Amino acid sequence: MDKTVAGIAAASIEAMLAREKARFIAGNPISQRLGDEAKHHFPDGVPLHWMTDWGTPFPLFVREAQGASLTDADGHRYRDFCLGDTGAMFGHSPGPILTVLAEQGGHGLTYMLPTEDAPAVGRLLAERFGLPFWQVAATATDANRFALRWARAITGRPKILVFNGCYHGTVDETFVRLRDGEPIHRPGLLGQFADLTQGASVVEFNDLPALEAALAARDVACVITEPALTNIGMVLPDPGFIEGVQAACRATGTLLLIDETHTISTGPGGWTRAHGLSPDFFVVGKAIAGGVPCAVWGFTAAIEAAMKAARARTGPGHSGMGTTLSANALALRALRANLEQVMTPAAYDHMLAMSGRLAAGIRRVIAERGLPWHVSAVGARAEFVCGPVPPRNGTEAAAAMHGDLEAAIHLFLMNRGVLIAPFHNMTLTCPATTTEDVDHLVACVAAACDALIAGA
Ligand SMILES: Cc1ncc(COP(=O)(O)O)c(C=O)c1O
Structure with a gap:
């Protein structure tokens, strides 16, 4: 029988990774050039080695960010749910x-x-x-x-x-x-x-x-x-x-x-x-x-x-x-x-509402497709986990992490204008996040799941 990972055929994950890597390379010539230039003086072309942890074939270089939006060196705009892995949890440059x-x-x-x-x-x-x-x-x-x-x-x-x-x-x-x-x-x-x-x-x-x-x-x-x-x-x-x-x-x-x-x-x-x-x-x-x-x-x-x-x-x-x-x-x-x-109560009201919408949306995506995954949330931070039940400890949580599957989804999202944290599947909403941002993320997660299930 073909190997599956968290309900998805391993071959399908591999195919998505290859496809999305090719798409990323084709779409980001300026990032690629900047990475090549930076390699002369920064190992792997980055001033902090964590910046290569995104699963991309080369680092994505940023031009600017504002609120919940980030623009890369090639001019693509992203709806940013990574938010600097929390450093910009209240939006870029409030x-x-x-x-x-x-x-x-x-x-x-x-x-x-x-x-x-x-x-x-x-x-x-x-x-x-x-x-x-x-x-x-x-x-x-x-x-x-x-x-x-x-x-x-x-x-x-x-x-x-x-x-x-x-x-x-x-x-x-x-x-x-x-x-x-x-x-x-x-x-x-x-x-x-x-x-x-x-x-x-x-x-x-x-x-x-x-x-x-x-x-x-x-x-x-x-x-x-x-x-x-x-x-x-x-x-x-x-x-x-x-x-x-x-x-x-x-x-x-x-x-x-x-x-x-x-x-x-x-x-x-x-x-x-x-x-x-x-x-x-x-x-x-x-x-x-x-x-x-x-x-x-x-x-x-x-x-x-x-x-x-x-x-x-x-x-x-x-x-x-x-x-x-x-x-x-x-x-x-x-x-x-x-x-x-x-960091006002009003800002949190909005962040929590957006995160609630995001978590509900991804739960719906998972349920409609019968995937053995779930979503957990702590206020404005939500995470979809590719395992059937919420882990109760670190050992169970580590077992629910699937590097290639996560990398394939992350790349799929990135190529469609969505950033989530590169480590596992963490999302953050900020005071500038809109319902449109959230709905786009949910639609992209749905499309990624459909492509993985179809193996196409
Ligand atoms: C819970 C927690 N504490 C501390 C840190 C360290 O933060 P910094 O890297 O900004 O020192 C992190 C970083 O991810 C964290 O998640």
């Missing part, structure tokens, strides 16, 4: 951010001193996310790294705990996975010099008994998690699971870091606010300053006091945290404008 860029541009961009915006930014963060103290970093990776370092300093415990399939940026200690129930290094790590499994425990998401067992030795400083895993497809928490994680942490003196870099798609205060969580640390990066590089991490008053005590115990010297451009004048200004004028 008006208030444009104003800030123009205003701050003439007044210096980075001083390594706080600006007059700082008190207002602190107040806005505290009001919105409910934690009294904050620090600003340049990336979510940094914010997570710094918070985890503090957690170890405060508790005096050596380890952290992550859930299998997590991603929190390029934070060394989180690069562990489970294989047959045993912790291992995440495959593909380059230049690794320490055994990360010594410093990190890893258990499956939605497995509270495993978490409780791992915390029982009281050697874990901090559990770091997204409220729903969004980086291995999408894994939603069972009802009460995250609350259970919080309780298990409390019971064992373990700190809890909720990373809302992606789940800020839930609503204006993230999942944490929507579900009344009370973590010790809270991180959000990527889109928090409207696309200007910036991340924030918040913490409780008890943590702030414990930081002071840890500082006093340790004595003066380099903390191992901080980067020169963190909290620069431009980032702070953009952060303020984004919180005050862009």
Whole structure:
């Protein structure tokens, strides 16, 4: 019998990949030329190697983007549901951010001193996310790294705990996975010099008994998690699971870091606010300053006091945290404008409505064709997964990922003016996304499914 992948004949996937690659090559001569030129000084022709992860025969070069629309170097316009993999979750160049860029541009961009915006930014963060103290970093990776370092300093415990399939940026200690129930290094790590499994425990998401067992030795400083895993497809928490994680942490003196870099798609205060969580640390990066590089991490008053005590115990010297451009004048200004004028409840109302329409549309496409696929969503973030039932943990989610099938669909969409995130099948809607954008995406997914089913 012919091999099938998630209900689709493997031969059909292969044929679509070949066809769509040829179409991409024929349609993008300028991107191809730019890629060839850039190869002289950038490996594979890109300034960041992730830019080759799109499954295209050569990288797509961008001319410009505005709102929910992106135009490539060859002049094709895309309805953008990738949105910079969340960095542009509030649209490309929102008006208030444009104003800030123009205003701050003439007044210096980075001083390594706080600006007059700082008190207002602190107040806005505290009001919105409910934690009294904050620090600003340049990336979510940094914010997570710094918070985890503090957690170890405060508790005096050596380890952290992550859930299998997590991603929190390029934070060394989180690069562990489970294989047959045993912790291992995440495959593909380059230049690794320490055994990360010594410093990190890893258990499956939605497995509270495993978490409780791992915390029982009281050697874990901090559990770091997204409220729903969004980086291995999408894994939603069972009802009460995250609350259970919080309780298990409390019971064992373990700190809890909720990373809302992606789940800020839930609503204006993230999942944490929507579900009344009370973590010790809270991180959000990527889109928090409207696309200007910036991340924030918040913490409780008890943590702030414990930081002071840890500082006093340790004595003066380099903390191992901080980067020169963190909290620069431009980032702070953009952060303020984004919180005050862009990330508004009204913006979320629209984003959630668009995402709801998108999820319903793709569910309909799947049901009408009887495909063994499903759709999960966290607010303005939706994901179609090529597996029959929602995965409950990282192992199940990894099993539902099918590289070639996803790549074929992505290329099919791209060739028809639609961008979704290159990693798995994630879509985001922004305040500028229109019903027409959504309906076009749904129609293109339907056409891709029909072509895959027909094998044509
Ligand atoms: C949940 C989560 N946290 C942190 C990060 C790291 O963000 P950055 O690459 O901007 O440092 C990511 C990136 O995808 C993420 O998904």
